[in-house]
Amino acid sequence: MKRKLTRFDLQSMKEKGERAVWITAYDYVTAQLAEEAGMDMLLVGDSLGMAVYGYPGTIPVTMDQCIYHAEAVRRAAPNTFLIGDMPFGSYQAGIEDACRNAIRFYKEAGVDCVKLEGGTRVAHIIRAISDGGMLVMGHVGLTPQSSSALGGFRAQGRTAEGARAVIEDAKAVYEAGAFSVLVEGVPPEVTRVICREIPIPVYGIGAGDCDGQVMICVDILGLFQAFTPKFVKRYGNVAGEYRKVFASYIDEVRKGAFPGEEHIYRMAEGETEKLAAEWKK
Numbered sequence: 001m002k003r004k005l006t007r008f009d010l011q012s013m014k015e016k017g018e019r020a021v022w023i024t025a026y027d028y029v030t031a032q033l034a035e036e037a038g039m040d041m042l043l044v045g046d047s048l049g050m051a052v053y054g055y056p057g058t059i060p061v062t063m064d065q066c067i068y069h070a071e072a073v074r075r076a077a078p079n080t081f082l083i084g085d086m087p088f089g090s091y092q093a094g095i096e097d098a099c100r101n102a103i104r105f106y107k108e109a110g111v112d113c114v115k116l117e118g119g120t121r122v123a124h125i126i127r128a129i130s131d132g133g134m135l136v137m138g139h140v141g142l143t144p145q146s147s148s149a150l151g152g153f154r155a156q157g158r159t160a161e162g163a164r165a166v167i168e169d170a171k172a173v174y175e176a177g178a179f180s181v182l183v184e185g186v187p188p189e190v191t192r193v194i195c196r197e198i199p200i201p202v203y204g205i206g207a208g209d210c211d212g213q214v215m216i217c218v219d220i221l222g223l224f225q226a227f228t229p230k231f232v233k234r235y236g237n238v239a240g241e242y243r244k245v246f247a248s249y250i251d252e253v254r255k256g257a258f259p260g261e262e263h264i265y266r267m268a269e270g271e272t273e274k275l276a277a278e279w280k281k
């Protein structure tokens with residue numbers, strides 16, 4: 001049976017140059033298959049707002065929604081390091097709120113760490129959650145919850161000045177006690193500096209090669225149709241499979257080809273005749 005990784009395993013993977021691989025998961029079936037495949041970590045991301053609920057972004061996602069999905073994922077993948085993503089509004093209002101919501105993730109969903117967006121400006125919150133004995137993963141660069149402040153879903157750190165801000169954010173997150181940091185949507189040159197500047201694992205999405213990669217499950221599966229960011233690689237066309245399956249099912253039911261002989265229950269011996277006699281009356 002697979003052993004769940006700890007922060008120390010993740011740290012030692014970084015030191016040995018072994019890349020950690022993880023995806024988002026929001027439901028039981030996906031999480032079970034991901035654990036079976038040997039994923040190092042799973043993230044119940046607030047991207048569930050788009051992937052599951054059809055919102056235009058992550059802002060409407062609530063703490064309750066994240067907990068429901070995290071509970072299902074934890075049940076499906078008991079041996080995989082699970083990250084709970086703190087949604088917008090669950091930590092911005094202050095330390096007390098942030099700690100209470102991080103505690104909810106731990107107690108109600110059994111996560112192994114929480115992730116929150118922002119660098120210098122959330123360092124005090126990362127410190128408080130870490131002081132509460134919980135693990136925090138930082139998230140810097142393109143931080144979707146502040147996309148309106150960033151002027152949209154735009155890559156960050158593309159100028160020397162912008163790069164300095166992202167690097168300072170990553171350092172602030174580390175100094176505040178985060179055990180790892182996710183860097184999103186920045187050029188690989190910037191990620192490389194971050195990897196050199198801080199000793200904790202640096203994971204990337206749209207940030208080039210680093211200590212590991214995360215992708216959104218519905219993106220790599222080729223299931224999410226609304227848009228595909230530049231950094232996504234589709235490893236399959238599950239949407240195409242859904243279309244084929246749905247079309248075949250509709251077709252077979254309409255022409256009476258399903259259910260077939262192998263999909264029906266037969267009556268016990270001699271009972272068919274009794275039923276026919278009784279209902280002929």
Ligand code: KIV
Nearest residue numbers: 024045046047205214
């Ligand atoms: O919510 C999410 O899916 C994320 C991704 C950027 C990994 O945080």
